Amino acid sequence: MIQAKGYAAENSTSGLAPFSFERQEPHEHEVLIDILYCGICHADIHQSKNEYGGTQYPFVPGHEIIGRVIDTGEQVTKYKTGDLVGVGYFILSCGHCPNCTNHEEQFCDNGITPTQNGKLPDGSTTKGGYSSCIVVHENYVLKVSDSLGTAGAAPLLCAGITTYSALRHNEIGTGHQVAVLGLGGLGHMAVKFAVSFGAEVTVLSSSPTKRESAIALGAHHFINTANEAELKAVSGSFDFIMDTVSAPHDYNRYLRLLKKDGTMILLGVPPENPQLAVGLLTSRRRKITGSFIGGIEDTQQMLDYCAEHDITADVEVIPPSYINTAYERILESDVTYRFVIDMKKDQQQ
Numbered sequence: 001m002i003q004a005k006g007y008a009a010e011n012s013t014s015g016l017a018p019f020s021f022e023r024q025e026p027h028e029h030e031v032l033i034d035i036l037y038c039g040i041c042h043a044d045i046h047q048s049k050n051e052y053g054g055t056q057y058p059f060v061p062g063h064e065i066i067g068r069v070i071d072t073g074e075q076v077t078k079y080k081t082g083d084l085v086g087v088g089y090f091i092l093s094c095g096h097c098p099n100c101t102n103h104e105e106q107f108c109d110n111g112i113t114p115t116q117n118g119k120l121p122d123g124s125t126t127k128g129g130y131s132s133c134i135v136v137h138e139n140y141v142l143k144v145s146d147s148l149g150t151a152g153a154a155p156l157l158c159a160g161i162t163t164y165s166a167l168r169h170n171e172i173g174t175g176h177q178v179a180v181l182g183l184g185g186l187g188h189m190a191v192k193f194a195v196s197f198g199a200e201v202t203v204l205s206s207s208p209t210k211r212e213s214a215i216a217l218g219a220h221h222f223i224n225t226a227n228e229a230e231l232k233a234v235s236g237s238f239d240f241i242m243d244t245v246s247a248p249h250d251y252n253r254y255l256r257l258l259k260k261d262g263t264m265i266l267l268g269v270p271p272e273n274p275q276l277a278v279g280l281l282t283s284r285r286r287k288i289t290g291s292f293i294g295g296i297e298d299t300q301q302m303l304d305y306c307a308e309h310d311i312t313a314d315v316e317v318i319p320p321s322y323i324n325t326a327y328e329r330i331l332e333s334d335v336t337y338r339f340v341i342d343m344k345k346d347q348q349q
């Protein structure tokens with residue numbers, strides 16, 4: 001067994017504290033990864049507080065992992081000790097259903113095993129990346145270029161692939177008018193990718209103070225959604241709206257901003273289902289679709305694209321002792337745009 005040092009929630013109200021546990025030695029096709037950085041995703045906070053239900057405690061979050069391979073099972077062919085690698089939202093899927101064989105493991109018919117709070121075949125619960133190391137099957141590990149070997153690469157494994165996959169699947173690029181609703185972890189990556197793919201990008205946000213940062217990220221326009229006149233001026237303007245907001249909001253307000261045949265892509269799941277003004281769809285043949293992270297092949301393609309085009313997330317790097325404060329600040333929307341934990345800082349002995 002390998003001794004791992006991590007950070008875990010003991011129950012839904014405890015917050016996170018240092019936690020020692022054991023990981024299995026890497027089997028035949030598994031690699032042992034020494035974790036350097038782990039991003040903080042909003043889902044980590046929801047799950048640590050059991051807001052989705054089903055959280056198994058002690059709960060170790062973390063699915064935006066960057067690290068180095070330090071040991072490999074005997075049959076591993078894809079990685080060797082010293083390789084810089086990443087691990088994202090899931091560490092296993094069935095491998096043989098139509099979605100798995102079609103490189104869309106995120107939609108595995110038999111269910112993926114999430115990196116955190118997932119069920120392993122032996123009945124144990126997966127422990128995520130807020131820890132010193134992790135053991136993962138080589139087929140679910142991503143190669144990370146050394147040029148991306150910074151904290152800013154960690155959020156690519158969830159926020160990055162979620163937006164990249166949605167943009168690619170909908171073939172968004174040059175000639176498209178794209179609106180990005182919400183400028184948080186997901187939104188800022190959506191802006192970077194959409195701009196990089198050649199789209200004309202407008203950020204829609206209720207915080208007028210974000211205008212400058214939106215433009216700095218490469219957005220071409222900014223609309224303050226709290227200003228009805230500004231919003232009305234862009235009615236029927238967009239081919240696509242990337243809706244990154246998971247808090248409850250009025251979808252109908254934004255559907256009317258789509259052109260005829262325009263598509264709203266939902267990336268955030270609100271706690272309750274929204275009311276839909278169906279006439280907004282029928283009157284202009286508008287569409288609503290959704291997207292969820294991405295397959296392993298797509299994630300690799302995204303990381304390679306980021307290395308080639310020098311794209312990383314804008315992050316604030318923190319020591320593990322700051323995790324609880326970071327959670328509070330995320331709930332107050334006080335982060336630009338993602339916290340990343342430097343797992344090598346002040347680890348408990």
Ligand SMILES: [Zn+2]
Binds near residue numbers: 041042159
């Ligand atoms: Zn996530």
Ligand SMILES: [Zn+2]
Binds near residue numbers: 107
């Ligand atoms: Zn499958």
